[in-house]
Amino acid sequence: MGKLITFLLLALTTAHADTLLLRGAVVHTVANGTLDTGDVLIRDGRIAAVAERIDEKADRVLELKGLHLYPGLVSPSTDLGLVEIPALRAAVDDKETGEFTPEVESWNAVNPDSELIPVARANGITHFAPTPQGKFITGSSGMMAARGWTIEDMLVRRHTAMHLVWPGHSLKVPGPNAPADAKSLDEQARERKEKVREIERFLADAEAWAKRDAKSPKVPAWEAMQPVLRGEVPLIIHANGQREIRAALTWSEAHPKLRIVLLGGRDAWMHAEELARRKIAVIYTEVYALPSRSTDSYDVQFSAPSILHKAGVTVAISEGLERASSSGQRNLPYIAAQAAAFGLPVDAALASITLIPAQIHGLGDQLGSIEAGKDASLFAATGDILDIRSQVKHLWISGVEQSLESRHTRLAERYRSRPKAK
Secondary structure, eight states: OHHHHHHHHHHHHHHHOSEEEEEEEEEEOSSSOEEEEEEEEEETTEEEEEESOOOSOOSEEEEOTTOEEEEOEEEEEEOTTTBSOTTOGGGBOOBOSSSBOTTOBGGGGOOTTOTHHHHHHTTTEEEEEEOOBSSSEEEEEEEEESOOSSHHHHEEEEEEEEEEEOOOOOOOOOOTTOOTTOOOHHHHHHHHHHHHHHHHHHHHHHHHHHTSOTTSOOOHHHHHHHHHHTTSSOEEEEEOSHHHHHHHHHHHTTOTTSOEEEEEOTTGGGGHHHHHHTTOEEEEOOTTOOOSSTTSOTTHHHHHHHHHHHHTOOEEEOOOSSTTTTTTGGGHHHHHHHHHHTTOOHHHHHHTTTHHHHHHTTOTTTSSSOOTTSBOOEEEESSOTTSTTOOEEEEEETTEEOOOOOHHHHHHHHHHTSOOOO
16 A cells, blocks of 8 residues: 555656656667666656756656666557457457448547556557458557547547558468369459459549549548558558568559558568568568478578568567457567567667657657657666566656556465465
C-alpha cells in the first residue's frame, strides 16, 4: 500500500509539473548517438532540451545516475488491444468480414482496459499501431499510446497506414490420392490471377470515383482509399513468401504514386537490392520463424534483418500478427536483440523498434528518439534494453510518468505473499 501511495503522489506531481529534469542517465537518443552522462528537460509533455548538462531550474529533478534512458518503443504492427484471449471468440476483434474494407479503422476496436497493454508498457512500449486483418484490403491503422481511459485518450493519429493482404501464390500439386474436387495447377493459377485482378479493379474504381461529380454520393470504401492513392498514407502489403513478394513488387511498379511498405517479409532478403533501390521499407516479423525450405540455413530468419540493412533497406521489427502476439509484445526488444546477435548493428536494432516504426507511420517528427521538440515518451532502464536482464524502472508518455504495474506484477506479489507451509 505504501508503494502505491508513493507512486500516486509521484504521478500526480509529474502530471502537474511544468518542467521535469531527468539528470545523469546514459541517454540513448537514437537519432544523435549516446550521451554517456546526460540530462533531458521535459516541459509541458515535450522534450525541451537534451545535453550533457542542463543547469536550467526545473519544478522537479529526478536523479537517474546508473540508469539508461531510451525513447519509448513503438510497435509498428500488432494485434495488441484487439486480441485479449485468442481461444475466446468474444475477446478477438482483429478482422472484419468482406474482401475490401478500407473504411475499417482498427483503433476503434482497441480495448483500453486490456490487461496486455500494461504488460507491454512495463517493458518500454509506449506506442503501438493496431493492425486490421482480413481478405484483401483490410482497413487502416492508427497510432495509439499505451495509456488512457478511452480510445480517444489513447489515439495519437488516425489513418497512419492502409493494409493490403497479398493473395497466396503457391500452387499445390495434386497427388495420386488427391480428392476428386482437387483443383488442377491451371485452375489454381487462374484463381491466383483473378485475385490480383480484383485488387486492380478495386483500385481503378477508387481512382475513377475521385474524378466524380461533386454532387455524387459518398462511398466510404473508395473515399478511404484517396489518401493512399495520392501517396499521403503508405500502403502496407502483407507478404511473406518469395512468390508473393515478387508478385507484389511487380504489381506495385504500375502504381508509382503508392508508398509501399512490406509487412512480414520472411523472404524479403532475397529481394534486398530491389527493395533498397525502390526505397521500400520492411516491417520484419519473421525473426523467430522456422526456415521455410530445406535448403535454408538454420539462421536464415535471424540474419534476414542484417541482410536487408546492409543492402540499404529501412527495417523495422515487429512481433507479428499471430494471435499470441498480443501477449508477446513485451518481447519486442528481445526480437530486435536476436537480429542484432546475427549481424544487425546494435544502433540499427534499436532504431528498428523506435524511430523507424514512427517514421513509417508518419510520426518520425514526434516519436522514436530523444530530441528537443519531440513528445516526451521515454523510459529509464537498469541497462541495455536489448539485454533481457535489464528492467524498466520509470516510463513516461507525453511527460506523465506511468504505472509499471501489470497483471504479471500483481500475480507475482500475490504468490510471494502466499502463506508458507509450517
